[in-house]
Amino acid sequence: MKAKIYVTPKKAVLDPQGKAVANALHSLGYAAVKEVRIGKYMEVELDGADNAAVQKQLDEMCHRILSNPVIEDYRFELEG
Amino acid sequence: MKAKIYVTPKKAVLDPQGKAVANALHSLGYAAVKEVRIGKYMEVELDGADNAAVQKQLDEMCHRILSNPVIEDYRFELEG
Amino acid sequence: MNDPKITPEIIADHGITPEEFERIKGVLGREPNFTELGIFSVMWSEHCSYKNSKPVLKTFPTKGPQILVGAGEENAGVTDIGDGWAISFKIESHNHPSAVEPFQGAATGVGGILRDIFTMGARPILNMNSLRFGPIDGNDEAARRNKRLFAGVVGGIAYYGNCVGVPTVGGEVYFDESYEGNPLLNAMCLGLLRHEQIARGAAKGTGNPVFYVGPATGRDGLAGAAFASRELTEESQEDRPAVQVGDPFMEKLVLEAVLELLQTDAVVGIQDMGAAGLTCSTCETASRAGTGIEIDLAKVPQREPGMTPYEIMLSESQERMLVIVQKGREAEVQRIFDKWDLPWAEIGFVTDTGLMRVKNHGKVVAEIPAAKLANDAPVYYRESKEPAYFAKTRAWKLSELPPLTDPQKVLPELLASSSIASKNWVYRQYDHMVQTRTVVYPGSDAAVVRLKLAPPPAKDRYLAITTDCNGGYCFLDPYTGGAIAVAEAARNIVCSGGRPIASTDNLNFGNPMKPEIFFQVREAAKGITDGCNTFNTPITGGNVSFYNQSPTGAIDPTPVMGMVGLIDDIAHVTTQWFKERGDVILLAGNAVDTADPYLGLGGSQYAQCLHHIKAGLPPRLDLAVEKKLQDAVLALIRAGQIKSAHDCSEGGLAVALAEGCISKHPGRNTAELIGAKVNLSTFAKGTRLDALLFGEAQSRIVLSVAKENADAVVAQLQSQGVPAAVIGTVGGKTLTIKAGKVAGKWNVADLYDGWWNSIARKMA
Amino acid sequence: MKFGIIQFPGSNCDLDKLWVLQDVLKQEARYVWHKDTAIGDLDCVVVPGGFSYGDYLRTGAIARFSPVMKAVADHAGRGKLVIGICNGFQILCEAGLLPGALLRNRSLQFRCEHVFVRIETSQSPFTCAAQKRDIIRIPVAHGEGCYFADPETIAGLKKNDQILFRYVDSRGRVADTASPNGSVENIAGICNATRNVCGMMPHPERASEEALGSANGRVVFESILKHLRGSQAQ
Numbered sequence A, B: 001m002k003a004k005i006y007v008t009p010k011k012a013v014l015d016p017q018g019k020a021v022a023n024a025l026h027s028l029g030y031a032a033v034k035e036v037r038i039g040k041y042m043e044v045e046l047d048g049a050d051n052a053a054v055q056k057q058l059d060e061m062c063h064r065i066l067s068n069p070v071i072e073d074y075r076f077e078l079e080g
Numbered sequence C: 001m002n003d004p005k006i007t008p009e010i011i012a013d014h015g016i017t018p019e020e021f022e023r024i025k026g027v028l029g030r031e032p033n034f035t036e037l038g039i040f041s042v043m044w045s046e047h048c049s050y051k052n053s054k055p056v057l058k059t060f061p062t063k064g065p066q067i068l069v070g071a072g073e074e075n076a077g078v079t080d081i082g083d084g085w086a087i088s089f090k091i092e093s094h095n096h097p098s099a100v101e102p103f104q105g106a107a108t109g110v111g112g113i114l115r116d117i118f119t120m121g122a123r124p125i126l127n128m129n130s131l132r133f134g135p136i137d138g139n140d141e142a143a144r145r146n147k148r149l150f151a152g153v154v155g156g157i158a159y160y161g162n163c164v165g166v167p168t169v170g171g172e173v174y175f176d177e178s179y180e181g182n183p184l185l186n187a188m189c190l191g192l193l194r195h196e197q198i199a200r201g202a203a204k205g206t207g208n209p210v211f212y213v214g215p216a217t218g219r220d221g222l223a224g225a226a227f228a229s230r231e232l233t234e235e236s237q238e239d240r241p242a243v244q245v246g247d248p249f250m251e252k253l254v255l256e257a258v259l260e261l262l263q264t265d266a267v268v269g270i271q272d273m274g275a276a277g278l279t280c281s282t283c284e285t286a287s288r289a290g291t292g293i294e295i296d297l298a299k300v301p302q303r304e305p306g307m308t309p310y311e312i313m314l315s316e317s318q319e320r321m322l323v324i325v326q327k328g329r330e331a332e333v334q335r336i337f338d339k340w341d342l343p344w345a346e347i348g349f350v351t352d353t354g355l356m357r358v359k360n361h362g363k364v365v366a367e368i369p370a371a372k373l374a375n376d377a378p379v380y381y382r383e384s385k386e387p388a389y390f391a392k393t394r395a396w397k398l399s400e401l402p403p404l405t406d407p408q409k410v411l412p413e414l415l416a417s418s419s420i421a422s423k424n425w426v427y428r429q430y431d432h433m434v435q436t437r438t439v440v441y442p443g444s445d446a447a448v449v450r451l452k453l454a455p456p457p458a459k460d461r462y463l464a465i466t467t468d469c470n471g472g473y474c475f476l477d478p479y480t481g482g483a484i485a486v487a488e489a490a491r492n493i494v495c496s497g498g499r500p501i502a503s504t505d506n507l508n509f510g511n512p513m514k515p516e517i518f519f520q521v522r523e524a525a526k527g528i529t530d531g532c533n534t535f536n537t538p539i540t541g542g543n544v545s546f547y548n549q550s551p552t553g554a555i556d557p558t559p560v561m562g563m564v565g566l567i568d569d570i571a572h573v574t575t576q577w578f579k580e581r582g583d584v585i586l587l588a589g590n591a592v593d594t595a596d597p598y599l600g601l602g603g604s605q606y607a608q609c610l611h612h613i614k615a616g617l618p619p620r621l622d623l624a625v626e627k628k629l630q631d632a633v634l635a636l637i638r639a640g641q642i643k644s645a646h647d648c649s650e651g652g653l654a655v656a657l658a659e660g661c662i663s664k665h666p667g668r669n670t671a672e673l674i675g676a677k678v679n680l681s682t683f684a685k686g687t688r689l690d691a692l693l694f695g696e697a698q699s700r701i702v703l704s705v706a707k708e709n710a711d712a713v714v715a716q717l718q719s720q721g722v723p724a725a726v727i728g729t730v731g732g733k734t735l736t737i738k739a740g741k742v743a744g745k746w747n748v749a750d751l752y753d754g755w756w757n758s759i760a761r762k763m764a
Numbered sequence D: 001m002k003f004g005i006i007q008f009p010g011s012n013c014d015l016d017k018l019w020v021l022q023d024v025l026k027q028e029a030r031y032v033w034h035k036d037t038a039i040g041d042l043d044c045v046v047v048p049g050g051f052s053y054g055d056y057l058r059t060g061a062i063a064r065f066s067p068v069m070k071a072v073a074d075h076a077g078r079g080k081l082v083i084g085i086c087n088g089f090q091i092l093c094e095a096g097l098l099p100g101a102l103l104r105n106r107s108l109q110f111r112c113e114h115v116f117v118r119i120e121t122s123q124s125p126f127t128c129a130a131q132k133r134d135i136i137r138i139p140v141a142h143g144e145g146c147y148f149a150d151p152e153t154i155a156g157l158k159k160n161d162q163i164l165f166r167y168v169d170s171r172g173r174v175a176d177t178a179s180p181n182g183s184v185e186n187i188a189g190i191c192n193a194t195r196n197v198c199g200m201m202p203h204p205e206r207a208s209e210e211a212l213g214s215a216n217g218r219v220v221f222e223s224i225l226k227h228l229r230g231s232q233a234q
């Protein structure tokens, strides 16, 4: 089974990376770009089925290791 | 409109960070985890509608700057 | 927008006592509104006002012919180094943010101290850091947490300093249970400038425009100063938004722009927005100049919509500066901001009202006498009481330590203990070479950097820098611990060939409202004062961090000293490792404390690591003896007589000797090892072996000299009243120590491996 | 000889490059601003180390689009010399002036230390003053110096003698532990197929004076000077 995890900087937290990329895109002429936020995308292969126990474990992993809850939010999806 | 962009390390490219995270998960007792790959997740807010022109522009951005084709793959989705 | 009504609860939430609230009303002549209350709460917090530490700081020696800008006058002091050149340096803590978010907390700590230095007009040329964590041995829950904090803090320092391009050339790390849950991060920065370049943080000249430069203001780091002035509790988790994210790239641009700006004379005053952000920078610049300042918040760049005046005034978003410009010179200044692609805005002007007037879209939202806000915080003479734990630590007798039976085993154990082991796991993550100034890399007693004042091969000048403090000594006796911190710093500089010239201090303590803690503060400060007077190293500035408490108690008192010395000639630069086979090893100073040989074991790493005892009295320090030793050794170094010098500190004589054999490290995975044969038998009579080998008696330096100079050096030391003796020779592949019978014979390659790789192994 | 040192926002080894070229080696050297579109008649362009644009997104990813990079590419296209050091190497790879890419160090940590590097060929403008197999002691300081390219590219680099520097141990052996970053084949520096563009992770400017503990890195600058003198004589 595969879990897809998305980690993004919290809204109120500065995202210097996203800012720098947005500026770069502007100076390359992509004027339509308004804002860029940069986070992480992780794929975790794991044994087990999509059930409440696995969901709970994943949530715990995200909270403890895969994200930094002080400055990041996360969400995940489980896939066949 | 929002574009969601996923940039992942190519299969042939080492992902030491993914390895380190997998090890950390194992040592915390998450034995079910088999492999972790870590990439980037970007959200780009932009003016415009989901049409071929915007798709093309996004593809160009991804190819030229948001990813490095030597080491990374990308894909994106457009959202309302 | 409706501000909350001012209720007793809201006042208390801001950490303001009822008496302080009355004082605020006195300053204003009326009740404060919500924004004003917030402004007072940050400016009158311990972090900004030093209200609980001022009486103590007043006792420090801060004057000297070398001091160009004294402690407390500006963002950092400035010290003369001759020929029209000067240095500006300061140390600052970011302990609480690092406890909550180690990486960003440490990163923004580095960012903050860098700004203090370049605000003075100085180009930052080096960083240092002094760190404390709980133990990292084993793999239980607590150890894992300590490792995470350690790795995060080191990573954050590296991330920020490396990116800005200022080398982190040294520091120290100790591990002790008292820091569990309350790690310490003290960051020091030093910059170089010409006398005529000293910039001032004063809002002079009525009508002069006030510029804001740097990234937009966000809600992050709201009221960090107030946060730093409270104890860490479970609820601190809820303070999490108080953590700020650093942008070292932005800092680098601001740094370059500010230094370029200060080359013009268009700037009349400048100050960074550190703790208490816009609030602190506006009222302090006005107060220093005796003027007033008026700003309109609507003009302040904002990251998020709907920010209230309260939020904008208290935000601690990073990398922002306030610049007061000569009227008519605006275009010049704007051109430089634009060159560096920096966001900027003209947000107000200097007035002659003495008021800090804050408007929002033209409507006054706060109006406070600037000087009173900046300077009239209450000052508390806290009560002090000898700590009750003294009764217990002092009742314990060092003779209760079981005799040392297996020195062969103990030395490698000590070398691998976290506080003594090589810190290369730390400093290899720091760019310690950028700017190509670093002449002695981390790994010797002090770092040495060249100033690059003149193009080669003309004569250059060098600085030696160190930070030092042994919290365990301070716990057992704060006065002695404070004095030793100064003496050790000076000793490290002298061993590197430098003449100490000035210092900075960071007082890290628990809650000063507790009389027993305040006792520690007061006594440690006395020790620092006596030390600085002895070595002629006035304090040029520093920082106070109180409330370093976790639910299990206060940290060991940790008054960290940062010290700088001058070296006139590269030939005097000296390192701690033995150089050549056949060289003679000398000990300058007494092998053990002559009054009581056991003194030296109290608070020692030997007692702590091998017997888990932190009791007794710390090593004695006689400042006059120490001064004589340092003067004599420095004179010998300058006379070209000394090949290596290394002071005895944690782990005592045996560890100092071992480090002489194993600490030269020319390149990756490559050490240049050399053995030594040492005979301590003359000192062994009537003395316990543990005190002789591992005792931490003060005022001792291990020297190595060319064979033909040995007798002359011993004679020279003795003629200066410094005890000295030949104790061995350099050479071979083993370190052998005899004390009566053979105490141990170690393969230096094994000692090296255990010492060099210890921390990496624990962190793996 | 005329050297131009590119300054990007976030460059931080630019001053060190100027110092070594101007004050130590007594050459004519000047800064070139990233917004400039012309670089004049330079003999050699130096792309310095640092964190251009904060190294955000990927190292060198944003800098390569700076206006000046077009002029640098033209300069290279005319066969003139370009050397990228550390961040400069990363930028040249991103710009496609050199093959491959630089990934995060395998340790996941920034590494600053002296390493031993072997000169793999003296057949380049950047190594011609050295002997093949010479070992130099020189510092690295980077978080992303793990050189990567696909197997065909690596085979091409080898076949054309484009690998200029490899990490070795103090005795000159190519060993895994000798590399501070885990590069493919211990590669520390390469040149392009026409041999006029070089990228290297180690910092020769930090090892060009005895006061800094090693002057071994000077050979890189001395090679450039030797090559330029040779081609001017022709």
Ligand SMILES: Nc1ncnc2c1ncn2[C@@H]1O[C@H](COP(=O)(O)OP(=O)(O)O)[C@@H](O)[C@H]1O
Pocket (backbone or CB within 6 Å): C129, C130, C131, C168, C169, C170, C171, C172, C173, C419, C420, C423, C426, C427, C441, C442, C443, C444, C445, C446, C447, C467, C468, C492, C649, C650
């Ligand atoms: N946090 C750190 N950052 C950088 N260098 C460090 C750090 N901790 C220790 N070092 C370096 O390791 C060496 C040994 O440090 P330490 O044991 O504290 O020395 P000493 O006992 O002589 O004061 C010094 O060169 C010091 O600068």
Ligand SMILES: [Mg+2]
Pocket (backbone or CB within 6 Å): C444, C445, C492, C646, C647, C649
């Ligand atoms: Mg020392």
